[in-house]
Amino acid sequence: MIDSHKITAKPDFLLEKSPFGVCLLGKDFKITHVNEKWIAITSKDKKDLIGKGLADIFPQIKKNLSHFLDELKNTNRHYHIHEFPVTIETEGNLTGRFYNFLYCPVFDSEGELDYFCSLAVEIPNAVALKDQLEKSEERLRLATESNNISTWDLNLKNFQIYHSESLAHIFGYDSTHSITQLEMKNHIIDEDQHLLDEALADALATGKYSFEGRIKDKNDKIKFISSRGKIFYDEQNVPDRMLGVLQDISERKNLEKEIEEREVRYKFLADAMPQFIWIGDSDGNLNYWNQAVFDFSGKTLEDFTTGDGWLQIVHPDDREKNIEMWLNSIKTKTIFSLEHRFQNKNGDFKWMLSRAVPDFDDEGNVKHWVGTSTDIDEIKKQEHQKNDFIKMANHELKTPITTIKGYVQLLKKMRGNSDDQFLNNSLNTIENQVNKLNGLIGDLLDISRMEDGNLPLTRRPFSLIKLVTETIEDIKASEESQEIKFVLNSDSDIEVNADKERITQVINNLLTNAIKYSPNTNNVVVEISTKNNQAIVSVEDFGIGMDNEELSRIFQRFYRVSGEDEETFPGFGIGLFIVKDILDRHKGKIWVESEKQKGSKFYFSLPLNKKNK
Template sequence: MNVPQKMMGTIMDITEEKEQQVELRESEQLFKTVADTAPVMVWMAGADTLRYFFNKGWQDFTGREIAQELGNGWIEGVHPDDLKPYLDTYLSSFSTQKEFRIEYRLRRYDNQFRWVSAKGVPRYAVDGTFIGFIGCCMDIDESKTISDKLKENEARYRQLVQSMPAAVYTCDVEGRIMLFNKAATVLWGRMPKTHKELWTTSFKMYDTNGQLLTLSQSPLSLALKEGKAYEVEFVIERLDGAKRNVLAHARPLYDNKDKIIGAIKVVVDITERKLAELLSQENEQKFRFLADSIPQQIWTGDRLGNLNYYNKSVYDYSGLTFHQIKNSGWVQIVHPDDRDESIRKWMHAVATGEDYNIEHRFRRHDGEYRWQLSRALPHKASTGEIQMWVGTSTDIHEIKEIEQQKDFFISMASHELKTPVTSIKGYIQILQSFYDESKDDFLKNSLGKVNNQILKLTKLISELLDLSKIKSGNLQLNKEHFCLNKMIGEVVEEIKHIEPGYEIIFSSGNKEITVYADRERIGQVLVNFLTNAIKYSPNSKVINITSNIANNYAEISVADNGIGINKADQEKIFQRFYRVEGKSEKTFPGFGIGLFIASEIIQRHDGKIGVNSTLGKGSVFNFSLPVNL
């Protein structure tokens, strides 16, 4: 049995090591305490770039637990747009062991990204071994926002100054140029040196009478001396001898203690304006000579519609003087029957800026009234504001008489054709009834074709008669209260019977829409819209009709997927005899009467009519009537 006989051991004095450990712990605790009370965010990372310490400031800012930030966890808080540039700087500094500074955005506890200023300093052991980095971050969001705003404002200010067509420059209290824009160099004819040259070295100054001005008489010197703004017109002579007329505005600049620190001067080159004034006087004389030599009546008015100029033709025609017809005096030469409409349209044009266009009668100096076509256009400034009106009145009396003769012929011919066409239509119907059971297909088809042509001729005669009634003012409206949707349904069934190959879909946002109108005439408008939709939609068999109420108006629209209408033609489509010209349109028959009549019918109901169309995609014709509430 082995029994230990003795024991051997060693004893070492570790008092110093224990004291060092205590000192180290105390040092670390002191560092942590100092770091936690610091008004910045503090972090530490090892030589492997991984962070192992964050102070309380970091935790308070991010709102995350320290465990979430250790290692590379802190990266989650860096803004995605700033992550790559920050990591590039961060890792490069570890590689070179050099201090770094950078600004980036870090997510705060409320998920808001804030700008922070970061600084990192390398750390070394006692023996010089690199052991990592210690860094800090400071929230600079407010100051950066202010700084960025100041930079933005300064850049905007400089951009504004540089973009100004007028010469702009500033100087200090000694008159040395501090800032200038491109227009200033154009005016001076040279590029001065800032902070060195005096503004007076660029040119000489003369008053408008040609007298040389001294330095003390210049607006900039007066602004610096007296602390007041000055505006002066004078002539400058550049170093190359060129002279320019200018209008100068000089104003002193102050610091926050109201002390003059310099001045700013804006110089507008008015040489062209001066030349234009001279030319304007010559041009006005030429304009008056030209206007007076034209047989057409020419007149102008101010932006409010007060007439202030007439050419010689107006005086020769009316036998009146300027004082008799100035402003609104022109109304006295307008025929009494045309006067109200002339005034109404003129007031509407002045109020809206729309063109003035009217046919009315003017009394000649011998008392005879003659038809005139008066047109006026607004002359607008670049801002769109009306500056004046320019108008003409052209004698169309002979043309008007020819039109009246044509209208009389159309009316007479329509009436004369109506009776025989009605008789022919009756005989055709009798023949169709008589040969209804006939086996002669050619005969029945021929009678059908003749009947279709008679129907077209009847429709044309009806339109010509309506046209005649419109021109003579005898188009009567038999108004009554009726359900618009019911009328639309009846028209749709009628068209479906005539054109069974088309699908006409009617939808309404209101079950009952009651209007006070001529039921037959409104139906005529709808029939016109539908027949046009069918005519101009050879490759599409679907037509949509909608009705609705909006803003106390009953709105009806007819939409097709046909050939469409050019934008330019849409503005004229409702004019009498107007037909759209084009390869596609020439294949479709018509006289351009139907839409004109439809427009007149709707306007006589105090309604509105219009079209929206895209070439090649289809059209939407619409009209609206006041609702009987």
């Protein structure tokens, strides 16, 4: 504390020795002496300061100047001005700074007032700190307002609360209204008052405040709010203040309620369906099954979420394939589809068709998998009965067909030199029709074997060129009107290791189809070549061709292409289905290029025998 009654000093001493800005004022408060540091504060020359009053130097304090100068003169006590802003010009640049000013009287050796002294002490970095604080406060205000967050400061000793303008708005008041802590409490609906009491008690115990509940605002509108805060303690470790934020979360709560209601409706719908419905996360871990799954299996949710999960109801013979195909779908993000057997609560196994599709987000990542399992046990039984019938019919028909064919061949041999042209033509027609009938029965038997997975294959090396040539000659013998052109694009023989009879069946089917679907032309082109260790055979016709829809279904079972008049051509529509299955079993491929009314070109490939590679 400076005792102004004791200050006696020579002006020159004060000016030279002081580390601060010093200004000496006469009894009339006119400037008599200044040092360089004080001159710098004013951004003026010394000659412009001497003899001037403070009001001339600092016009911004002119209004309050007379008050503090009178007090200084009448009381002979020092006078402080804190954090006074001063703009200083340095080399043409203006810089804002803050100073603390001290004004005090100085006495002579007789104790009489001699002059007044003004000391100016700069507050280091005050401007930068103040500016930084203001910017931080502005950023905080923008951040809270943009997220509909209000701030509050509660004095825990007198319960006076200070808050941002947006908080009053949340409670239904004008933004200029200063809401009290009691008003805020009274707006909490009665049913949630205990939540507020519990939150305050927890805050006093832990130092952290957290409340979420409903209010009825000034306009009787129900809103959901969420408030978080932290307690600050005084020097005696007594709770002093609590600072926090408050947010209107009505929109979020309403959305959560809507989602919850939708989930209830979805669950009701899913549980009402006889189909099995199941959901998995992005990694394929199943986490939901509808009620139909539990009713069928007799299992519980706990059974499916522990141990082998729901694999425990899959038939042991189907589990390995189930796991393999499921993991592949997860890895490739492609649709899962599998026929397998599930065990019901009685211990019986039923055939199911399970299918799952991935649900992607906007960036192509799998969010979850949605799957269904449909009971196809009755269909499987009917297919089994059909296959049994086909096998029985094949067996029963083979004998009379073989007998008919044998007698036709015997008659042709006995009457081969007959001049009876009608007889010869009739015998040839009967033989051709018997052969077609025999082929159809064979195709039906093949379908049955394929469905059972029992289509026999006898692999051995043979020349594909020779086989194609022989098959073409056989076709030409029965289809004399057709011109079949064979193009060989290889300098050496092409050998494959396959079932010769089945590959003959493939070539024969493609050639007869090319002839059948080219009613207005008599030209078919067959090519054979090699590429990438594969033998490639193509059969091209110039007939009715196919559109994109037909191309997408051409290898389906029982599908037949229609002509211009929409009449289908003869056949069961199983030939290409069988062809594709045969090639799949040989690790080969089949594909087609076609244009409506211009023709089609079928290709198939087979791996070359090792000695050709």
